[in-house]
Amino acid sequence: MCGIVGYTGKQECTDILINALSKLEYRGYDSAGIAVFENGCIEVEKSQGRLKNLVDKMDKGHKPVGVCGIGHTRWATHGEPSDVNSHPHGNKRVTIVHNGIIENYNEIKALLVKNGYVFESQTDTETVAKLLDFYYTGEPVDTIIKVIGEIRGSYALGILFADFPDTIFAVRKDSPLIIGKGKGENFIASDVPAILKYTKDYYLLESDEIAVIKPDEITFCDVHKNEIKKELQRADWDEDAAEKGGYAHFMLKEIHEQPTALKTTITPRVMDGMPFLEECGITVSMLEKVKNIFIVACGTAMHAGLVGKYIIERLARVSVTVDIASEFRYRNPIMGEDDLVILISQSGETADTKAVLQMAKERRTTTVSVVNVKGSSIARESDYVIYTHAGPEIAVASTKAYSVQLSVMYLFAFELAFAKGAINEDKVKELTKDLMNVPKVVEDTMNTMEDCQKIASKLVNSTSLLYIGRGLDYALSMEGSLKLKEISYIHSESYAAGELKHGTISLVTSDMPVIAIVTQKDLMEKTISNIKEVKARDGKVIVITQEDIEIDKEAYDYIIKVPAFNDLFMPIISSVVVQFISYYTAVLKGCDPDKPRNLAKSVTVE
Numbered sequence: 001m002c003g004i005v006g007y008t009g010k011q012e013c014t015d016i017l018i019n020a021l022s023k024l025e026y027r028g029y030d031s032a033g034i035a036v037f038e039n040g041c042i043e044v045e046k047s048q049g050r051l052k053n054l055v056d057k058m059d060k061g062h063k064p065v066g067v068c069g070i071g072h073t074r075w076a077t078h079g080e081p082s083d084v085n086s087h088p089h090g091n092k093r094v095t096i097v098h099n100g101i102i103e104n105y106n107e108i109k110a111l112l113v114k115n116g117y118v119f120e121s122q123t124d125t126e127t128v129a130k131l132l133d134f135y136y137t138g139e140p141v142d143t144i145i146k147v148i149g150e151i152r153g154s155y156a157l158g159i160l161f162a163d164f165p166d167t168i169f170a171v172r173k174d175s176p177l178i179i180g181k182g183k184g185e186n187f188i189a190s191d192v193p194a195i196l197k198y199t200k201d202y203y204l205l206e207s208d209e210i211a212v213i214k215p216d217e218i219t220f221c222d223v224h225k226n227e228i229k230k231e232l233q234r235a236d237w238d239e240d241a242a243e244k245g246g247y248a249h250f251m252l253k254e255i256h257e258q259p260t261a262l263k264t265t266i267t268p269r270v271m272d273g274m275p276f277l278e279e280c281g282i283t284v285s286m287l288e289k290v291k292n293i294f295i296v297a298c299g300t301a302m303h304a305g306l307v308g309k310y311i312i313e314r315l316a317r318v319s320v321t322v323d324i325a326s327e328f329r330y331r332n333p334i335m336g337e338d339d340l341v342i343l344i345s346q347s348g349e350t351a352d353t354k355a356v357l358q359m360a361k362e363r364r365t366t367t368v369s370v371v372n373v374k375g376s377s378i379a380r381e382s383d384y385v386i387y388t389h390a391g392p393e394i395a396v397a398s399t400k401a402y403s404v405q406l407s408v409m410y411l412f413a414f415e416l417a418f419a420k421g422a423i424n425e426d427k428v429k430e431l432t433k434d435l436m437n438v439p440k441v442v443e444d445t446m447n448t449m450e451d452c453q454k455i456a457s458k459l460v461n462s463t464s465l466l467y468i469g470r471g472l473d474y475a476l477s478m479e480g481s482l483k484l485k486e487i488s489y490i491h492s493e494s495y496a497a498g499e500l501k502h503g504t505i506s507l508v509t510s511d512m513p514v515i516a517i518v519t520q521k522d523l524m525e526k527t528i529s530n531i532k533e534v535k536a537r538d539g540k541v542i543v544i545t546q547e548d549i550e551i552d553k554e555a556y557d558y559i560i561k562v563p564a565f566n567d568l569f570m571p572i573i574s575s576v577v578v579q580f581i582s583y584y585t586a587v588l589k590g591c592d593p594d595k596p597r598n599l600a601k602s603v604t605v606e
């Protein structure tokens with residue numbers, strides 16, 4: 001969590017830092033701050049709240065002028081969101097920005113207090129800033145090495161030493177950091193979109209590597225001061241892709257980008273009509289041997305895993321357990337060398353998912369990750385990675401990343417089913433062909449936008465609602481429910497339709513809308529009976545179904561129909577509807593769908 005940036009070059013850098021931070025606000029927006037060398041001194045400006053507050057504050061007060069500086073956008077962990085807890089932290093000699101958590105900060109604080117230091121904030125970060133000051137000998141790299149030898153936890157640090165007014169020092173462990181390389185100017189950033197306006201070239205800093213960044217030179221070394229040569233990476237996202245492109249919000253733009261994202265993710269993984277995961281190193285002979293599968297992820301990514309379970313078990317007849325990473329890692333799961341752990345993560349940096357990856361490696365269980373951000377920790381550290389090609393997802397609520405994760409789950413299930421001999425080549429080809437048609441059907445489903453807007457106007461005054469479904473519809477209802485509550489703040493729960501009568505139906509009144517997803521023809525009659533039970537108790541029912549499914553008018557109040565297609569792929573197709581409903585409900589309620597309160601995009605804390 002938190003986003004950090006830095007610039008050193010020849011241009012006036014305050015606006016550059018602000019622009020770069022604006023691309024990282026998805027990582028947190030509890031406060032923002034910058035530190036810039038002005039006339040040889042480190043000048044800090046910071047403010048609680050969104051970046052705009054900082055900009056307004058500087059417009060009215062002091063806007064530092066200089067060509068080297070660092071910046072931060074915060075998602076609060078230690079210490080409430082406030083001006084004093086905002087980054088940067090430090091003093092006139094050493095000032096830092098930090099993304100991560102220092103676990104032993106209390107110990108370090110005690111040592112520093114004993115040595116006369118006085119603390120202003122409640123943050124863990126301030127201890128690092130003061131420890132750097134405490135050990136500073138005039139040689140920054142030695143000081144950094146000494147300090148990282150004493151701190152525990154995760155960190156990406158951008159550091160300014162007053163004695164080196166054109167230089168940014170950076171180091172990281174378990175929190176991401178890239179070093180952007182420009183012409184006569186260089187950058188640091190937590191993520192690529194922050195630097196795209198200025199350069200597409202960057203280096204990936206690995207854990208325990210230190211970078212020394214000057215306008216015309218970037219050097220890297222390890223904790224023994226051995227120089228490291230690194231390969232330059234080139235971003236294949238352009239700046240426009242990280243901008244709103246005319247849409248009111250990133251979320252709306254990202255919903256509309258799904259047909260392209262799906263096509264870009266699926267097409268390179270199909271060869272001669274068959275799924276082709278060999279490009280990711282995953283072969284049929286490797287899959288033949290797989291015994292049990294564990295799919296582990298958080299939030300929306302976990303919901304993609306639930307759909308994966310249904311289709312893998314149905315097609316490949318391999319047992320799949322899906323779990324939330326923060327639970328899985330502490331329940332001492334039984335997994336062995338013949339099993340496979342699939343980790344799904346948009347950011348590739350989610351702390352709990354990363355921890356499961358380490359656990360699987362310790363147990364020698366093969367790991368496959370499904371990740372959107374290239375070069376992220378989970379992608380790099382897993383045995384195999386299947387990249388989703390959604391492009392940058394900026395809105396906090398995941399949309400296109402979810403649908404492309406689903407498409408990978410399908411490809412994987414087809415290849416596994418083939419490897420296991422559970423379905424023959426003709427059937428695999430038939431399913432793969434349908435999957436290749438899904439982007440077009442998703443495109444057609446965009447026509448439901450107005451209907452979804454109307455449904456949103458019916459939900460906007462509700463305080464609580466239920467999402468129900470069976471089978472694959474239940475898996476999608478979990479995602480629909482999360483999407484709605486996270487951005488509209490309307491309490492919502494997802495229930496298996498058949499489970500309602502075992503308790504939850506007592507909540508149903510005329511004030512409690514029930515959204516029923518009814519796209520699976522083999523289960524449809526049973527779900528329709530369940531919604532009739534809701535109607536009989538005066539509940540308001542909204543049905544999401546396929547065009548070719550006829551449902552008795554008495555069973556619902558409102559209906560949204562998606563194009564008719566193979567039932568198996570309905571979670572991808574109908575996801576557009578649940579996304580639109582959530583988006584418009586949030587907008588009608590006056591909530592910012594791109595930046596829901598208390599949330600951040602990349603959850604790098606446990």
Ligand code: F6R
Pocket residue numbers: 298299300301302344345346347348349350353396397398399482483486601602603
């Ligand atoms: C919800 C959402 C989150 C993420 C979760 C995992 O819309 O986006 O639930 O899915 O925080 O993040 P990643 O996929 O980056 O591991």
